[in-house]
Amino acid sequence: MATPLTSSLATLAPLILAAIMMCSGLAHAELERFEHSPKPDNSLSFLVVGDWGRKGLYNQTEVAVQMGIIGEMMDIDFVASTGDNFYDNGLTGVDDPAFDESFSKIYTAPSLQKQWYNVLGNHDYRGDVEAQLSPILRALDSRWLCSRSFIVNAEIVDILFVDTNPFVDEYFTKPGGYNYDWRAVLPREKYLSNLLKDVDSALKESRAKWKIVVGHHTIKTAGIHGNTEELVKQLLPILEENNVDLYINGHDHCLEHISTADSPIQFLTSGGGSKAWRGVMKWPANPDEVKFYYDGQGFMSVKITPAQVDVAFYDVSGSVLHTWSRTKEIFSIV
Numbered sequence: 572m573a574t575p576l577t578s579s580l581a582t583l584a585p586l587i588l589a590a591i592m593m594c595s596g597l598a599h600a601e602l603e604r605f606e607h608s609p610k611p612d613n614s615l616s617f618l619v620v621g622d623w624g625r626k627g628l629y630n631q632t633e634v635a636v637q638m639g640i641i642g643e644m645m646d647i648d649f650v651a652s653t654g655d656n657f658y659d660n661g662l663t664g665v666d667d668p669a670f671d672e673s674f675s676k677i678y679t680a681p682s683l684q685k686q687w688y689n690v691l692g693n694h695d696y697r698g699d700v701e702a703q704l705s706p707i708l709r710a711l712d713s714r715w716l717c718s719r720s721f722i723v724n725a726e727i728v729d730i731l732f733v734d735t736n737p738f739v740d741e742y743f744t745k746p747g748g749y750n751y752d753w754r755a756v757l758p759r760e761k762y763l764s765n766l767l768k769d770v771d772s773a774l775k776e777s778r779a780k781w782k783i784v785v786g787h788h789t790i791k792t793a794g795i796h797g798n799t800e801e802l803v804k805q806l807l808p809i810l811e812e813n814n815v816d817l818y819i820n821g822h823d824h825c826l827e828h829i830s831t832a833d834s835p836i837q838f839l840t841s842g843g844g845s846k847a848w849r850g851v852m853k854w855p856a857n858p859d860e861v862k863f864y865y866d867g868q869g870f871m872s873v874k875i876t877p878a879q880v881d882v883a884f885y886d887v888s889g890s891v892l893h894t895w896s897r898t899k900e901i902f903s904i905v
């Protein structure tokens with residue numbers, strides 16, 4: 572029988588081991604993990620919206636209304652945001668009324684009262700980033716969950732949310748008069764190399780049937796910002812090596828689906844949460860790669876079962892613009 576002393580030693584053992592590993596430099600910071608169980612029928616549904624926080628303007632409210640309707644129809648489990656959550660310059664602090672005016676008071680439909688998993692966009696980094704990460708916001712609206720990089724384990728799918736902002740050279744070399752809040756990101760090289768290691772090991776450890784990565788910036792796009800070459804060089808090889816199925820981003824204020832012969836990954840942009848219609852499209856060298864491009868407002872849905880993933884894009888009136896599906900063998904080992 573365990574004495575109080577031995578049982579308390581047993582309790583302390585993992586902590587002591589962790590302390591020893593940290594002191595010896597063996598510890599490797601892992602991405603924060605959140606568990607999100609699928610429904611009893613082993614399916615999972617969620618909506619993706621990006622580039623949205625404009626106090627309801629530029630059709631943000633209209634998109635939110637349609638998200639509520641589609642969310643109800645699909646009985647969604649959560650919402651994912653691809654970043655640029657608050658325009659123009661993120662939040663000024665945890666008491667910024669924009670949180671209420673652009674989030675809580677906009678996404679009011681019953682079906683949207685679910686967990687929101689949010690990454691940061693470049694506009695968010697122009698404000699007080701720590702505010703968006705603060706538990707104070709979660710206390711104000713329990714749906715809110717924003718972190719720099721994290722994993723949602725949903726059994727049939729692992730979704731990695733990756734902070735893509737520090738990859739972009741231009742924000743450091745030509746900030747264009749903007750003040751980016753790089754606290755906790757510097758030194759940049761170390762932050763990026765740790766992040767890439769964490770993403771790689773999380774994907775390698777994943778036993779989920781499907782793997783999805785969400786970030787703010789484009790990897791492949793026909794939109795105005797073009798491909799983010801830093802991500803093409805540094806992140807994409809890791810995603811390809813680890814059999815990621817979908818890469819989902821915002822940043823370009825459009826809806827699009829790109830699929831190329833040289834990558835098995837589907838590149839999906841959902842950045843139509845409010846202001847859109849830039850009127851600019853940059854066709855890639857091979858126009859056949861662009862399966863769908865819509866230069867307007869809207870959002871995306873994803874439904875996943877162990878055997879199938881279904882993606883759909885919707886415009887501001889809730890009309891389906893484009894769909895894509897893929898199946899996998901249920902009993903395959905990988």
Ligand SMILES: [Zn+2]
Pocket residue numbers: 655692693694787821822823
């Ligand atoms: Zn952006």
